[in-house]
Amino acid sequence: MNTGVKTYDENEKPQFSETTMAEVKRVIGLFPEGKQKSALIRILHIAEEEFGGWLSVPTMNYVAEILNIQPIEVYEVATFYTMFNIDKPGKVVLEVCRTGPCMLVGSDNIIEHIENKLNVKVGETTADGMFTLKTAECLGACGYGPMLQCGKTYHEHLTTEKVDELLDTLRKEHSTSSNS
């Protein structure tokens, strides 16, 4: 479980782009009249993607408004599910699976290697705001471990060399893109 709602920026006024709003409406339409709250989790994923990888209080209030539910109903859900970030993470979030089957094939070494390489501990973000290192519980890739998830992508059969390569690629990809 996440720990709680912390950050609040009154000046931030989130607004989905037109295409995203169309997608949000499609998702709401998957449920019967009056059951629009069922779309909440999907919309929170969409909101994270649109608004810099996390859910600020204004973002959550905005989602509540769209679904015509109370803000507290959104906070409750956003703090229950581990995938949602209540604090702003780095540009790139690395989630290394730490559960049994991955541990049997060396996830401990992978986590340690990334910690050393990036000079952070699990849960921390690098000083340049580029990487946040997290651990995750079994991600359904146990036969292809060690593995880590980055965004929607699974990186499997990891070795320390592959991790180094991946970090380089990610750094290049994201140092040019702006941090929204």
Add this chain to the structure above:
Amino acid sequence: MGRKLLLEHVNVPGIETYEVYRKNGGYRSVEKALKTMSPQNVVEEVQASGLRGRGGAGFPTGMKWSFLAKPEGVPRYLLCNADESEPGTFKDRYLMEKLPHLLVEGMIVSSYALGANQSYIYIRGEYMFVLEIVEKAIAEAYANGWLGKNIMGSGYDLDLAICPGGGAYICGEETALIESLEGKRGNPRIKPPFPAVKGLWGCPTVVNNVESIAAVVPIVNDGGAEYAKIGIGKSTGTKLISASGNLVKPGVYEIDLGLSVEEFIYSDEWCGGIANGKKIKACVPGGSSVPILPANLICKTAEGTDRLMTYESLAEGGFASGSMLGSGGFIVFDEDQCIVRNTWNFARFYAHESCGQCSPCREGTGWMEKVLRRLEYGQGNLRDIDLLEEINKKIEGNTICPLGDAAAWPVAAAIRHFREEFEWHVTNPDEAQKRNFGIASNHMPLV
């Protein structure tokens, strides 16, 4: 051995697309059911097949379907459980990624059997890339007239959608899944009422695992009796096994139930034996929630008979010397693995995933994690081992949902079979702090 009912076409290039899937016999079961069978006929075929739920509990699917309440004028729902978060389990992902149309096809036939006009697939949020694949298949099925109004002129209407979770193991529990699908925290409900009476939005609901629903396709195509010919006794049909850990060839395999465990682990057709020429120390055959088996009880039961991949054979010996088939998450430990570390690792998983509603589970899983952690790091004492057993007893049977038991039983089993290894961690604290145990459990012969 080696019949493929679900994965037959898995290696056909383009099988994830509608055209290729259809060319390879896809959607035949929908044609057959909607044109020649009543919903009741479909339920009867599933009953005749002996299919048991593939999500973990092994409850007969046909029987579950027959319990569905059918009050006049109230909608009924079929929900597919694609939450797949039990450590060691990754078969549903494989099936959905490779054969998304098989799941869609199974959903249509199963929804028809249950009289549901709206069905949902609930998939764990981390599988967003799989969600996109299945959502594309659903769109193709709509475009080709297999979903929507008046499917194939039969008068039957069905809408199907897929929805993500947000990262919570507990949402695999069926009532937590329903809560989550209603857009709430995944807190399991007190049963009764059971979902068959009051489920999604208070309406009668059936929740089935991905693999159970996919299996309905060959059952309808070939008949329940034909399906029941595969397997032994009450373990009929084929089963997807997710094999992980220290194996030469980990991965997803479709086996005939009844295959011997020894053949599954060692034959080249399957896992190809233990990686790096090592020996086997232990095995968790059905996902992290089932009891661990020490080397001498994996391929043979305590009676000395061959252990088979069936619900019954894996459970032979009860908790004293058996385990469970569970979800088919088959995790293999080589001689270098530390049982205490793994037990701690799993306990940490359950402590992390407890939804926090009941104190015995919320507090108990946390305590177990702490006690195991200090044992693993050589800071425990011998009383801690008994303390774990005590905590266990306080959790067991005192919780709203089975997560509490799922957390407690593996710890009990590990202590039962590997007590000496736990004691060793207390008496050799310096050694214990080094990561690898390295010494095979000395009282157990390795295989």
